Amino acid sequence: MFSSSRRKFLRQASVAGLVCSTDLALGRFLSAQVAPSASTVRVYVDSRRAIASLDRNLFGSFLEHLGRAIYEGIYDPGSKLSDSNGFRTDVVNEIKKLGVPIVRYPGGNFVSGYNWLDGVGPKQDRPVQLDKAWNSLNSNQFGTNEFMAWCKMVGTEPLMGLNLGTGTAEEAAALVEYCNVDQGTKWSNLRRKHGIAEPYRVQKWCLGNEMDGPWQIGHMLATEYGLKAADAARQMRYVDPSLKLVACGSSGPFTPTYLEWDREVLEQCYDYVDALSLHRYFENTEATTGGDSTKFLAMNLSMEQQIAETVAVCDMVGGRRHSSKKLWLSFDEWNVWYRARNGSDVNGNRQSAPHLLEEVYNLEDALLVGGLINTLMRNAGRVKVACLAQLINVIAPIMTNANGLLRQTIYYPYSWALQFAHGRVLDVLVESPTYEVSKMGEVPYIDVAGTVNPEDGKVSLFVLNRDLTKSHQVEVNWEDRAPARILSSILLTGTDLKATNTFDAPQRVIPQAFEKPSASGSKTTLEMPPRSYAVIQWGA
Numbered sequence: 124m125f126s127s128s129r130r131k132f133l134r135q136a137s138v139a140g141l142v143c144s145t146d147l148a149l150g151r152f153l154s155a156q157v158a159p160s161a162s163t164v165r166v167y168v169d170s171r172r173a174i175a176s177l178d179r180n181l182f183g184s185f186l187e188h189l190g191r192a193i194y195e196g197i198y199d200p201g202s203k204l205s206d207s208n209g210f211r212t213d214v215v216n217e218i219k220k221l222g223v224p225i226v227r228y229p230g231g232n233f234v235s236g237y238n239w240l241d242g243v244g245p246k247q248d249r250p251v252q253l254d255k256a257w258n259s260l261n262s263n264q265f266g267t268n269e270f271m272a273w274c275k276m277v278g279t280e281p282l283m284g285l286n287l288g289t290g291t292a293e294e295a296a297a298l299v300e301y302c303n304v305d306q307g308t309k310w311s312n313l314r315r316k317h318g319i320a321e322p323y324r325v326q327k328w329c330l331g332n333e334m335d336g337p338w339q340i341g342h343m344l345a346t347e348y349g350l351k352a353a354d355a356a357r358q359m360r361y362v363d364p365s366l367k368l369v370a371c372g373s374s375g376p377f378t379p380t381y382l383e384w385d386r387e388v389l390e391q392c393y394d395y396v397d398a399l400s401l402h403r404y405f406e407n408t409e410a411t412t413g414g415d416s417t418k419f420l421a422m423n424l425s426m427e428q429q430i431a432e433t434v435a436v437c438d439m440v441g442g443r444r445h446s447s448k449k450l451w452l453s454f455d456e457w458n459v460w461y462r463a464r465n466g467s468d469v470n471g472n473r474q475s476a477p478h479l480l481e482e483v484y485n486l487e488d489a490l491l492v493g494g495l496i497n498t499l500m501r502n503a504g505r506v507k508v509a510c511l512a513q514l515i516n517v518i519a520p521i522m523t524n525a526n527g528l529l530r531q532t533i534y535y536p537y538s539w540a541l542q543f544a545h546g547r548v549l550d551v552l553v554e555s556p557t558y559e560v561s562k563m564g565e566v567p568y569i570d571v572a573g574t575v576n577p578e579d580g581k582v583s584l585f586v587l588n589r590d591l592t593k594s595h596q597v598e599v600n601w602e603d604r605a606p607a608r609i610l611s612s613i614l615l616t617g618t619d620l621k622a623t624n625t626f627d628a629p630q631r632v633i634p635q636a637f638e639k640p641s642a643s644g645s646k647t648t649l650e651m652p653p654r655s656y657a658v659i660q661w662g663a
């Protein structure tokens with residue numbers, strides 16, 4: 124089943140009026156920015172007032188056996204840029220430098236038809252597999268052990284996906300045993316036979332992928348999946364009681380079963396899991412935003428609503444069970460994705476490493492990704508893991524070719540989050556003029572999130588200006604203590620929202636120095652240009 128059928132399904136659901144009306148991304152938006160009054164935006168920061176500690180796994184990513192993510196992306200034995208293990212060293216260095224904390228693997232839709240045993244053991248004995256999700260060939264030369272070695276090299280934690288489509292609970296528990304048990308059992312001994320003495324002790328596991336979607340191999344009803352997830356979780360915990368397990372929530376607010384799926388699944392497995400997953404891809408299309416960038420840039424508020432609604436369902440199920448446990452959320456797929464999403468972009472035609480989902484990102488995508496990162500930070504109290512989908516070549520911030528790599532526009536806001544967001548997420552109060560977006564209401568022109576690091580006192584603010592035509596003066600009011608000095612001040616902006624970076628012109632959209640804000644007493648003032656996202660970091 125090709126994944127384009129996911130879109131077809133969603134389109135049909137929408138035409139049939141099945142799609143949940145709470146989804147803000149559906150239907151035609153009727154709105155436009157009108158000239159805001161010249162009022163100053165006021166931001167109030169009190170370093171004692173925080174939402175939550177920031178789990179760095181909020182800035183994770185995702186690598187699926189899909190297109191050129193693995194083969195030609197991170198693993199390319201034939202490349203002049205690869206080491207003796209076949210790992211692309213330029214990619215390893217880039218990911219290391221970025222400091223990606225956690226990477227989900229091996230899927231995605233792929234995982235629902237994957238037999239992990241095909242990807243371990245002597246390479247010459249591994250079968251070439253037809254991946255039915257993407258109609259592609261997988262040589263299986265890269266599997267679990269190669270992924271673990273790569274994670275170690277780049278310094279990231281694995282977030283392992285399990286096949287709960289064609290796979291059984293027993294096979295899931297066997298993989299846990301293969302990865303986490305020291306020795307003396309069937310599967311731990313097999314790992315040792317494969318040359319790996321030390322267990323990996325993988326902590327976090329996803330119990331399947333998008334099992335609510337009719338496009339998913341092994342798709343089932345919510346109650347069936349909930350029972351299977353509970354069974355898998357029980358068997359896996361017999362092997363290793365320390366695991367953190369994520370059940371599959373809804374694939375997005377577009378599905379006809381949105382929230383109902385989550386509730387029914389959790390009725391079956393609440394007591395056995397730690398977290399629930401969410402997925403979301405944003406589009407600037409005729410059908411979703413009418414192609415209006417002012418609405419597109421407001422879509423992070425729709426992600427905010429999706430999180431709130433999912434939290435409500437989790438807590439409702441937990442409340443009815445009188446459970447003392449609160450689930451956290453794993454937003455384990457999010458990004459912009461709508462151009463490379465049909466036809467040959469999602470059908471591998473039985474090739475190895477086909478060019479699939481090679482979305483080319485522009486400036487407005489990067490601005491929205493900045494807004495989405497702000498939303499994730501504001502929800503750090505419940506969202507403990509989130510994965511930018513994906514990392515290399517497939518809907519990705521980084522692309523490779525034979526000679527090197529390219530940083531797409533969305534790379535920059537993602538790298539800023541990794542570099543500058545540390546410690547605790549500030550409960551920032553923002554007073555901003557607004558514009559109206561139908562079905563969303565009043566949307567602030569200025570969106571702000573921030574962190575304070577108790578260890579070194581550094582404060583970082585991440586500011587999005589959604590206004591396409593005007594700059595806004597932003598006055599930051601330091602309520603407890605004004606920071607001493609500005610350490611960094613960087614801006615992403617441009618005149619052309621559709622500008623992209625390519626291998627031939629890699630610097631069309633890159634960060635620029637942002638004129639240092641002026642400070643006076645307990646106020647700092649900055650001028651946010653139209654169509655911009657900025658990060659400013661202050662030292663204590």
Ligand code: AHR
Pocket residue numbers: 129187230231232233332333456512513
């Ligand atoms: O990330 C691309 C695909 O999007 C994943 O395989 C699937 O989980 C989602 O629909």
